[in-house]
Amino acid sequence: MPHFTDGLYDSQTVLITGGATGIGFAMARAFGLHGAQVVLASRNAERLSAAAGRLTALGIENDTVVCDVRDEAAVKAAVARTVSRFGTIDVLVNNAAANFWSPAETMSSRSFRTVVEIDLFGTFHTTRAVVPHMIEQRRGVILNVAITDPQRGLPSFAHAAAAKSGVLALTTTWAAEWGRYGIRVNALGPGPTVTENAVGGMAAGRPDHPPSFELQRRRTPLRRLATPEDSASAALFLCSDAAEFITGVNLPVDGGISLPTPSGDLNPDRAAATPRQHQETTKSE
Ligand code: NAP
Numbered sequence: 001m002p003h004f005t006d007g008l009y010d011s012q013t014v015l016i017t018g019g020a021t022g023i024g025f026a027m028a029r030a031f032g033l034h035g036a037q038v039v040l041a042s043r044n045a046e047r048l049s050a051a052a053g054r055l056t057a058l059g060i061e062n063d064t065v066v067c068d069v070r071d072e073a074a075v076k077a078a079v080a081r082t083v084s085r086f087g088t089i090d091v092l093v094n095n096a097a098a099n100f101w102s103p104a105e106t107m108s109s110r111s112f113r114t115v116v117e118i119d120l121f122g123t124f125h126t127t128r129a130v131v132p133h134m135i136e137q138r139r140g141v142i143l144n145v146a147i148t149d150p151q152r153g154l155p156s157f158a159h160a161a162a163a164k165s166g167v168l169a170l171t172t173t174w175a176a177e178w179g180r181y182g183i184r185v186n187a188l189g190p191g192p193t194v195t196e197n198a199v200g201g202m203a204a205g206r207p208d209h210p211p212s213f214e215l216q217r218r219r220t221p222l223r224r225l226a227t228p229e230d231s232a233s234a235a236l237f238l239c240s241d242a243a244e245f246i247t248g249v250n251l252p253v254d255g256g257i258s259l260p261t262p263s264g265d266l267n268p269d270r271a272a273a274t275p276r277q278h279q280e281t282t283k284s285e
Contacts, residue, residue, distance in 0.1 A: 003233060003236075004034055004236050004237075004240070005034075006033075006034060006035065007034070007035045008034040008035060008236065008240055009031050009034045009035045009036035009090075009091075009236075009239075009240070010034075010035035010036075011035070011037075012031075012035070012036045012037075012090040012091060013036065013037050013038075013039065013082065013086040013087075013088055013089050013090050013091070014028070014031040014036045014037070014038045014039070014089075014090065014091040014092075014093065014239075015038075015039045015041065015078075015079070015082055015089050015091070015092050015093070015126075015130065016028050016031075016038060016039070016040055016041070016093040016095055017041050017042065017067075017069050017093065017094055017095055017096035017122065017126055018041075018042050018069075018095040018096030018097065019038065019039075019040035019041065019042065019051065019093070019095065020040050020042050020044070020047040020048045020050070020051035020064070021042075021047055021051070021195065021196065021197060022193070022195030022196065022197060022228055023095060023145060023190060023193060023195060023228045023231045023232070024040070024042075024093070024095040024096070024145075025040075025051055025054075025228070026227075026228030026229050026231065026232040027093055027095065027228075027231065027232045027235045028040055028051070028055060028060075028062070029054075029055065029058065029060070029232070030229070030232035030233070030235065030236055031091070031235075031236065031239075032055055032058065032060030032061070032062065033058065033060065034236060036060075036090075036091070037060075037061040037062065037063075037086055038055065038060060038061075038062045038063075039062065039063045039064070039065065039078075039082045039086070040052070040062065040063075040064045040065070041064070041065045041066075041067040041069070041075075041078045041096075041126075042066075042067065042096060043066065043067070043068050044066075045066050048064040048065075048066065049064065051064070052064045063081075063082065063085060063086075065077075065078040065081055065082070069096045069118060069121075069122030069123075069125055069126055070117045070118055070121060070122060070125070071125075072125045072128075072129075075122075075125040075126050075129050076125075076129045078129075079126070079129040079130055079133075083133055088133065088137060089130050089133055089134070089140065090139075090140060090141065091140070091141045091142075091143065091239045092126060092127065092130045092134075092140070092141070092142045092143070093143045093145065093235065093239075094122070094123040094126055094127065094142070094143070094144045094145065094167070095145040096118060096119075096122050097115075097118060097119045097122075097145070097160070097163075098114065098115055098118045098119070099115065099157060099159075099160050099197075100115075101156050101157065102156060102157070102158075102159070103156050104155075104156070104158045107158055107159065111159060112158070112159045112162070114159070115159035115160055115162075115163050116159060116162060116163045116166070118163075119160065119163035119164060119166075119167060120162075120163040120164075120166040120167055120170075123144055123167050123170060124170065127142055127170070127174065130142070131174075131178065131183070134178075134181065134183050135178070135181045135183070138181055138182045139181075139182040139183065140181075140182070140183045140184075141183070141184050141185075141186075141238075141239045142174065142183065142184070142185045142186075143185075143186055143187070143188065143235055143238055143239055144167050144168075144170070144171050144185070144186070144187040144188075145187070145188060145190065145231070146164045146167045146168050146171070146187040146188065146189050146250055147160070147161075147164045147189045147190075148189030148190075148191070148250070148252040148254050148257070148258035149189070149252070149258045150164050150165040150168065151165075152258070167187065168187055168250055170185075171185050171186065171187040171248060171250065172248045175247040175248030176248065179247055184243070184244075184246065184247040185247055185248065186238045186243075186246060186247060186248065186249050186250070186251065187249070187250040187251070188231060188234050188235065188238065188250065188251045188252075188253050189250055189251065189252045189253065189254060189258070190226050190230070190231045190253050190254065191216075191220065191225065191226035191230075191252070191253060191254025191255050191257050191258075192213055192216040192217075192220075192225050192226060192254075192257070193225065193226040193227065193228060193230070193231065194213060194225055194227075195228060213225060216257065219257055220254070220255040220256060220257040221255060221256035221257070221259065222255035222256055223255070224255060225255075226253060226254060226255065230253050231253050234251055234253045238251060
């Protein structure tokens with residue numbers, strides 16, 4: 001990731017929930033390669049240990065803590081351990097989330113509650129535990145990994161739409177409340193990103209609806225899917241001093257797929273056509 005200077009995050013501590021996999025891990029690696037010490041917090045000890053090994057092999061100082069973000073006491077303990085080891089938390093990335101395909105009319109309240117508790121309450125618990133330290137040090141950055149635009153609706157993911165809408169409401173509310181302490185709060189919305197769990201989540205329980213990543217790619221004006229590194233680059237920018245006057249925003253990192261009038265074309269033949277062929281195609285439609 002050659003876009004930023006190496007020491008951008010020198011001596012800073014970055015806590016990332018769900019940092020052992022997917023987008024969270026790409027962020028951990030990116031912050032670490034730019035000088036930060038990173039702490040990963042999630043539930044699965046084996047995945048944490050594997051991620052820690054990969055970071056250590058890259059020379060990145062790191063720590064891991066097994067923690068379910070739904071458990072407020074466990075989150076407080078994880079934050080206390082981080083502050084005790086590194087003395088501070090400069091950046092908090094609320095990235096932990098769960099998701100699975102479920103039509104709204106058959107979604108159980110248990111499913112709905114589970115996703116809301118992880119995505120929304122988890123973000124609340126972690127931020128609530130970290131913010132007193134940031135207020136005390138009179139600075140800090142919080143980044144919430146959300147979605148681009150829940151107002152458009154997220155069919156078959158009502159639980160995530162509700163939870164991430166709440167996360168975006170917290171983003172603007174916290175930004176307004178904590179700016180006076182020098183704390184910035186932003187969000188970013190990844191476009192469809194091929195991570196192991198995202199593919200599983202989109203496919204699980206829907207034999208008649210195969211994963212729609214190819215359709216998403218064709219609908220994206222920039223004509224590719226997002227990578228975890230796209231979100232990591234955006235995180236490096238938003239959490240750095242280069243963004244010191246930016247707070248309360250939700251930055252789409254999605255190649256334009258959430259634009260009100262997507263220019264993506266569902267017909268790949270037409271997309272590849274020369275201008276003349278394109279004209280003829282348009283006329284004959
Ligand atoms: P992912 O690899 O599944 O990342 C989610 C992480 O959250 C996992 O490491 C998981 O680890 C952790 N987690 C889940 N439940 C947890 C809990 N109760 N407590 C603590 N940690 C928990 O998926 P991803 O695709 O990288 O997603 C990362 C973020 O991007 C999420 O916020 C997601 O909503 C957002 N996003 C993704 C896409 C996409 O297309 N991939 C699009 C829009 C937004 P454990 O299971 O070990 O706990």
